[in-house]
Amino acid sequence: MSDEHRKAFVAESEEGITELNNALLALESDPEDAEAMDQIFRTAHTLKGNGAAMGYDSVSDLAHEMEDLLDEIRSGEIEINPELMDLLFDGVDYLSAMVDDIAEEGETDLDASGVEADLRELIETGEVPGASSDSDSDSTETESTDDADEADESDEADDEADDETDDSDEADESAADIDLPEELADYELDTGHAVFRATVGLGESAMQGVDAIFVLQALDDAYETFVTDPDRETIEDGDFEETFDLYLIDSSQEAIESGLSSLSKVESVSVTPVTAIVDDPMTAAEAAELDITDSATDAGDDEQTDDADSGSSDDAEQSEDDGDSDSDDSGGRSTPNRSKKDGTNIASVRVDVDQLDELYSLVEQLVTSRIKLRREMESAGMDSDNLDELDKITANLQNTAMDMRLIPLSKVVDTFPRLVRDVARETGKQVNFNVSGSDIELDRTILTEIRDPLIHILRNSVDHGIEPPEEREEKGKAPTGSVSLTATRERDHVTIEVADDGAGLDKEVLKEKAIEKGVKTQNELELMDDQEIYELIFHPGFSTAEEVTDVSGRGVGMDVVRNTVKQLDGTVTVDSELGEGTVVRLRLPVTVAIVKVMFVEVGGTEYGIPVKNIAEVTRAKKISETNNKEIIKHDDDIYPVLRLSDVLDEPSAVNGDGMLLRIRDEKRKVALHCDQVIDQEEVVVKPLEGVLSGIPGLSGTAVLGDGDVVAVLDVVTL
Structure with missing residues (x-):
């Protein structure tokens, strides 16, 4: 098995598992959601087929058991309840763990026989193992056995029907180029379109099923509908000879041939018409009754007429290339979007990170x-x-x-609904979780680093923030709490807010904990405003939880959030109102690494300051003193002066005034004094790593064109 195939399988499976989780959540909230059920069934079926095609039997077997159970649920044989959903989620967790193993090791030895047995028992008895008492089990044993017998009889009947279908397919194989599939008979063809049969050959392939899956997935994106012969599951399992057939709706043989030939897995393509190209909209069955040869001849005559009218064969060819022939516009109907229907354009490719x-x-x-x-x-x-x-x-x-x-935030947050659901179940709470702005994009590095901090915040929102249902009702609230994650973008920054309508932060409790742990003294607390008190939760080891649980309360998490965000050149703040809820707000840059830096000189040494942090650069002529501290005034505001020569222990080389860099208010209300401003330019900034990471006043280093390494200052912690 090639590494390319394995990576493709892992990527497809990870997307499928995320879709499966979210569809299960939708089904849990609304058991009558037929669309969610269909999505779950399709995804489980795809995971089963992909696993079998790649030789990962453990993945295929577990997905197969889940598919069988879902079939029973869809047919109404088994009712949806919380215990059943827990079992399905357990199955998804096992699938996820298996895929993780395959991604890292190339294979998995994870034993899922326990959850498979539970799924099978549920299918056969209709009861979740361990969810009912022995007496209940005894009373339903006979019933379950009868149901199982009926299911077996039904399965046998289905097998016989499948055999008959297979025989029928073999009988009609010689006429496949002229017979219209029943699935397309009622499909209405647009003007200028017909049904075509494409015979596709994959050549010599070690894994026919996997290669065929890639072809079919490309067709899913390009066509609204198509039919395969043999059926799709058989093709995805690789159970076909050298070729398989596709029935497609398009405007020409050439469009299909060029589209399929452009796929890397396809070695040969042969296309023949099944119906005539229609002049007016009609069903595929009606089009099949028309003479295909006459239709093709008429189309050729129309093209000659068009060429004569245009006066230039070159113009006609250009018109054909553009997909805007006169016949397509007859009757006032517009031709459907070719990029969607013809399959000639591949809009995206996967690139290894x-x-x-x-x-x-x-x-x-x-x-x-x-x-x-x-x-x-x-x-x-x-x-x-x-x-x-x-x-x-x-x-x-x-x-x-x-x-x-840049990667959409959805790549991370799509897994959060399941997280919130599990924490709520574990803590006995009812929570609605909403996400908005998940299409906003962030640099891959930032997105990777911010995932764990967001998980910490969400866990705290559910565990510490949302009250139990009975407590909420006593307070006059709805028993179901609300947690939301909202992302917005402003220029080169993204703000992510996690808000809940829970108990909120109690300032008095925070003060007591701060004194108890020696974080602050009583006098210090009296001088702090509300914002500063709320931010005590970011102190290492600080927690207001009364007991330690598996969810939170160990005094870790929120300090990790602040440290991670600061390393990404971002900020985190907290707002809260007792009894109403809490909002944690993260502000992050969209991208990192290459930034515009202003270079200054202090004592003969060069330093860098990100230009985005600087509000104004002036000569240091209006510095005054108040209480033995240097200050400057700007628009009636007072800014303390911070001399870099003192902070950096660099002897000042200027005899005169030097220069002042006033920092933006949202970063820090201060003015930095330096000897001189040298220049500003875009440079590559490397963050400090290892033992150097976290040094106050430094955010990274920049390598200049002459090879010199310059320290880039962090104005917030300087």
Whole structure:
């Protein structure tokens, strides 16, 4: 098995497991949701087929048991209840763990026989194992046995029907190029369209089923409907000879041939018409009764007429390429979108994240080399328009590479509804969870790092925030609490808010805990405002939980949130109202690494300050003193002056005023004093790692064009 196939299987399975989780949540909230049930069934079936095709029998077997149970639920034989849903979620967890093993080791030895046995027992008895008393089990034993016998008889009947269908298929195989599949008989063809049969060959393939799955998935994106021969499950299992047939609705043989031929897994394609191309909308069955040859001849005559009218065969070819022939516009009907129906365009490809990281690393090196080249040319007194052009090209390449790293927030938050559901079940609470803004994109690195902090916040919202149903009712609230995750974007930053309508934070309790743990003194607490008191929850080991549980209360989590967000050059704040709820707000940059930095000099040493943090640069001429502290005034506001020479232990090299950099208010209300401002430019900023990470006042380092490494200052912790 190739590594490429394994990675593709893992990626498809991970998406399927997320879809399965969310569809199960929808079904749990509304057992009558037929769409959710169909989605669950389709996804379980796909996981089963993919696992079998790849040789992962444990995945296939478990998915098969789940599929059988879902079939019983869909037919109304088994009712949905919380215990049944717990068992299904257990099955999904096992599937997820198996896929994780396969991703890391290439195989899995996880034993899911226990949950498979429970699923099988539920199918056969109609009862969740361990969910009912012995007496209940005895009273329903005979009933369950009868149901099982009936199910066996039904299965036998289905098998016989399948055999008859298979015989019928074999009998009609010689006429497949002229017979219209029954599934398409009632399908209405648009003007200029017909049904075609495409015979697809995959050539020599070690895993026919896997290669066929990729082809069918591409067709799912390109066509509204199509029929396979043999059936889809057989093809996905690889149980076909060298070729299989597809029945597709399109406007020409060439469109189908070019679309299928562009797929890497396809070696040969042969397309023949099954119905005539229709002049007016009609069903496929009606079109099948028309003469295909006459239709093709008429179409050819129409093309010749069009060519004559246009006066140029070149123009006609251009019209055909554009997909806007005159016949398509007859009757005032517009041709359906070709990019969706014809399958000729592949809109996206999967790229390994390691390749993206390598590309980004190369772009970073290119940026550094560009800076080095410009500095050398400026030192030599040279200038060139070509260098300006290189700047533009590099900037565009940099933006493209950064955009490629952007991933929708949904990749992380789609797993959170299941998380909230499990924590609520474990704590005996009722919670509605809503997500908005999940389509907003963040850099892959940021998204990866922010996942665990968001999990900590959500767990706390449910465990600490939302009250038990009876307590909420006593307070006049609805028994079901509400937790929401909302993402919004403002320019180059994304704000993520996690809000709940629970008990809120009690300032007095926070103060007591702070004194008890020695975090703050009584005098210090009296001088703190509400915001500062709420932010005590970010202190390491600080927790208001009365008892330690598996969910939270160990005094870890919120300090991890703050540290992680700060390392990503973001901020985290808390707002709360006692009895009404709490909001935790994270503000994060969209991208990292390449930023515009202003370089300043202090005592002969160069330092960098991110330009986005600077509000104003002025000469230090209006510094005054108050209570032996240096300050400046700006728009009636007072800003304390922080001399970098003192902070960084660098002797100031200026005899005069120097320069002041006033920092943006939302970052820190302060003005930084330096000897001089050198320049500003885009550079690659590397965060500090290992023992150097977390040093107050430093956010990372920048490598300049001459090879010098410059420290980039963190104005918040400086």
